[in-house]
Amino acid sequence: MAKAAILEQVGGLTIGEVELADPAPHEVLIDTKACGLCHSDLHFIDGAYPHPLPAIPGHEAAGVVRAVGSEVKTVKPGDHVVSCLSAFCGHCEFCVTGRMALCLGGDTRRAQTAAPRITRNGGEPVAQMLNLSAFAEQMLIHEHACVAIDKDMPLDRAAIIGCAVTTGAGAIFNACSVVPGETVAVIGCGGVGLATINAAKIAGAGKVIAIDPLAEKRQLAEVLGATHTVDAMADDAVEQVMKITGGGVHHAIEAVGRQASADLAVKVLRRGGTATILGMMPLDCKVGLGAMDLLSGKKLQGAIMGMNHFPVDLPRLVDFYMRGLLDLDTIIAERIPLEKINEGFEKMKQGTSARSVVVFD
CATH class of the missing domain: 3.40.50.720 (NAD(P)-binding Rossmann-like Domain)
Structure with a gap:
């Protein structure tokens, strides 16, 4: 069982328990360590963008790999990883022409006929948002939705690279x-x-x-x-x-x-x-x-997600932070427990501070 912030209906999140399935051959089970609150999450929570419910939002995350499926080649248990919502298949037209951020990620999701990745109450499916659902103590995602990073990188700062920094820096380096x-x-x-x-x-x-x-x-x-x-x-x-x-x-x-x-x-x-x-x-x-x-x-x-090539870009951005070029400390305004997530989104609506990051023990 894992604790998660669940969107039951438009308007706010409730804390509940969910169960994650065992990793399929290409899936990775991650102990989430930190997840940033992004305005995109708020669009779903407020209902501006529709999504099947119940669902777990959260897509700007970092954690430690707990288990991997039988075919996973890119990460191993114990690796520190950052997740990315632009999961790529690796073989569609967009991927093979180097525009991975445009990949629709079809086979990075479980088939409709397969058992869901996330359930609660003994089997009720919980929708996985943006292939990640990171407002939870654990994530079960495709191996092409995460990348291993330097273990010296603080995970609360690594988390915000997963969306905000990848998008902003990607716009500068890739799209523009x-x-x-x-x-x-x-x-x-x-x-x-x-x-x-x-x-x-x-x-x-x-x-x-x-x-x-x-x-x-x-x-x-x-x-x-x-x-x-x-x-x-x-x-x-x-x-x-x-x-x-x-x-x-x-x-x-x-x-x-x-x-x-x-x-x-x-x-x-x-x-x-x-x-x-x-x-x-x-x-x-x-x-x-x-x-x-x-x-x-x-x-x-x-420029969706900054037109990133995240398996290449993300470790470079981590390196930029480690070398003192990228200032992630200023971007993070506060660190909060999962229980205070709704307050974090209320603070976001006021618009005066930078990123809030949920930190898991």
């Missing part, structure tokens, strides 16, 4: 291929935005402009490498960016998931610039380029 000296604007300074700012600094961006309505978040952004900050709600926010950059940014990265911030990303581009949307926007939102934007060679792209 930022060239040293280029200017970057990051709109939204939550966990993903702060990681994006930190990665832009590592990549050698010439100017890194953090745009957020909250002064507290703008201060955090400066700690993580922002060279300039702009209040997103200022009437002249676009003009401020134009003035700082002499005509707009090469890359504008939206890290909130709001219509207004996505539109702002397009507005602050220079000729030939690229706007990259990372946030999960409401499902009825649309972002667009006008005729003059297109004639100016501007581009607009989505």
Whole structure:
């Protein structure tokens, strides 16, 4: 039996007990050690994005491998691992063309006819969210949803690499291929935005402009490498960016998931610039380029999970932390027990602090 935060109905989580099956040939059983609270979880908890219930959210996690299935090649019991929601099959068109983040991960899930990975009350199925369900003392996942990392890496910090940092840093290194000296604007300074700012600094961006309505978040952004900050709600926010950059940014990265911030990303581009949307926007939102934007060679792209290659990217990000390049300590605002998870999400709604991380003993 494992303790878990279960989404029974839209609105909040309840703590309950679940049972995890024995690992199938390609599955890994992990003792979860830490899991970050991500805004994407909140979209499911609040019902903005639908999901079969009951389910266990949580997808930004690190832990220690307890057991592996008979065919698992990539990790072994005792390994420290970070999980990733963009599990990849390894043989579809997206995987073999190096776009693993786009893999739909079909055969990384159990077949509909197979016994479920997670049950409760003697057999009632519990839906696994994003192939992980990490708000639980244990996870049972496909081997292609985790990667082994350096055992010297603190697991509470490793956890947030699994989503926020992979997404933010991946946008800089993979989706945007930022060239040293280029200017970057990051709109939204939550966990993903702060990681994006930190990665832009590592990549050698010439100017890194953090745009957020909250002064507290703008201060955090400066700690993580922002060279300039702009209040997103200022009437002249676009003009401020134009003035700082002499005509707009090469890359504008939206890290909130709001219509207004996505539109702002397009507005602050220079000729030939690229706007990259990372946030999960409401499902009825649309972002667009006008005729003059297109004639100016501007581009607009989505970048799911930063278009990561997580088996390669994640150990590198761990190495960046160990070498003092990646600042994960500033991104983590608090560490909480599983029982305080609803309070953690309430704090997220206020928007003033960075990442909260659930830590399991």
